[in-house]
Amino acid sequence: MSLQIHGLSKTFSNGKGIFDLRFEVKKGEVFGYLGPNGAGKSTTIRHLMGFMKPSSGSARIKNLDCWKESAAIQMHVGYLPGEIAFLEGMNGMQTLQLLGEMRGMKDLSLRDRLIDRFQFDVKTPIKKMSKGMKQKVGIVAAFMHDPEILILDEPTSGLDPLMQNEFIQLILEEKAKGKTILMSSHLFEEIERTCDRVGIIKDGRLVAIEEVKKLKEAQQKLFKVQVKSEEDLTRIKQSSLKVKSVNELTVKIDVQGNYDELIRTLSHCGITNIDIDNQSIEEMFMNYYDRRVH
Numbered sequence: 128m129s130l131q132i133h134g135l136s137k138t139f140s141n142g143k144g145i146f147d148l149r150f151e152v153k154k155g156e157v158f159g160y161l162g163p164n165g166a167g168k169s170t171t172i173r174h175l176m177g178f179m180k181p182s183s184g185s186a187r188i189k190n191l192d193c194w195k196e197s198a199a200i201q202m203h204v205g206y207l208p209g210e211i212a213f214l215e216g217m218n219g220m221q222t223l224q225l226l227g228e229m230r231g232m233k234d235l236s237l238r239d240r241l242i243d244r245f246q247f248d249v250k251t252p253i254k255k256m257s258k259g260m261k262q263k264v265g266i267v268a269a270f271m272h273d274p275e276i277l278i279l280d281e282p283t284s285g286l287d288p289l290m291q292n293e294f295i296q297l298i299l300e301e302k303a304k305g306k307t308i309l310m311s312s313h314l315f316e317e318i319e320r321t322c323d324r325v326g327i328i329k330d331g332r333l334v335a336i337e338e339v340k341k342l343k344e345a346q347q348k349l350f351k352v353q354v355k356s357e358e359d360l361t362r363i364k365q366s367s368l369k370v371k372s373v374n375e376l377t378v379k380i381d382v383q384g385n386y387d388e389l390i391r392t393l394s395h396c397g398i399t400n401i402d403i404d405n406q407s408i409e410e411m412f413m414n415y416y417d418r419r420v421h
């Protein structure tokens with residue numbers, strides 16, 4: 128296991144925090160960490176980076192305790208914070224140079240390739256940079272030393288769609304190289320395209336851990352079928368199909384996985400049109416967000 132969270136709890140003085148979190152991220156896995164605002168994603172990540180001491184439980188990376196052995200851990204990890212704090216008065220390149228020196232980096236070729244890839248002017252003073260530009264500096268800083276583990280807190284916030292796509296490609300390349308990645312996100316598309324599993328956190332508690340592949344298999348499809356006659360409608364209503372609504376001769380049918388009954392029933396009907404809507408992964412996640420946790 129690359130990363131283990133075992134009964135991790137942190138209670139802030141206002142009673143908020145994270146409570147008894149338990150999950151693991153395997154070597155070579157991309158794990159998405161999802162949840163609404165204030166759910167506890169950044170707090171979990173801060174524990175992984177050794178910036179916060181747990182109230183109880185532990186976070187471990189490469190079998191090292193994240194609080195007690197944070198310096199050793201940071202050598203293996205690339206970290207992109209949710210809110211990046213930069214030193215005043217420096218430009219992008221000076222910032223990356225300083226961070227590189229702190230890591231004792233000799234080979235700067237990956238850094239320079241990343242700068243080219245994310246297309247930003249490194250000579251711009253940080254304080255004049257837009258949020259997206261600062262985010263790009265942060266991405267380069269997280270990846271430039273080719274770390275084996277990446278911990279990324281909302282990595283694409285502030286990036287435009289083109290750059291979000293570039294970032295997704297970068298994650299897929301790193302994944303192919305066997306890197307272990309934990310990333311928090313609000314963006315379902317980026318999770319769907321990159322992650323093997325997702326953990327869903329709400330009010331500081333983990334409400335679900337799912338394989339993205341399984342989620343996709345469980346995806347519901349809504350068939351909007353227009354039939355020729357009232358008799359066709361009756362045939363559909365009398366079947367075991369899950370009819371969601373009927374409007375004149377158009378019927379909406381929910382289908383999940385099993386298509387046999389749908390095909391059998393429709394084969395006896397006159398059909399004038401069929402449209403299919405896929406339930407988005409986002410809608411599926413929303414079901415988890417709405418679940419009450421006791």
Ligand SMILES: Nc1ncnc2c1ncn2[C@@H]1O[C@H](COP(=O)(O)OP(=O)(O)OP(=O)(O)O)[C@@H](O)[C@H]1O
Binds near residue numbers: 139209
């Ligand atoms: N240092 C702190 N002192 C008190 N409360 C805190 C502290 N840090 C976080 N919290 C609270 O803990 C909860 C979890 O916050 P956290 O920043 O981890 O959420 P998040 O899931 O990262 O949210 P977002 O998506 O908005 O970034 C929130 O209610 C937040 O207000």
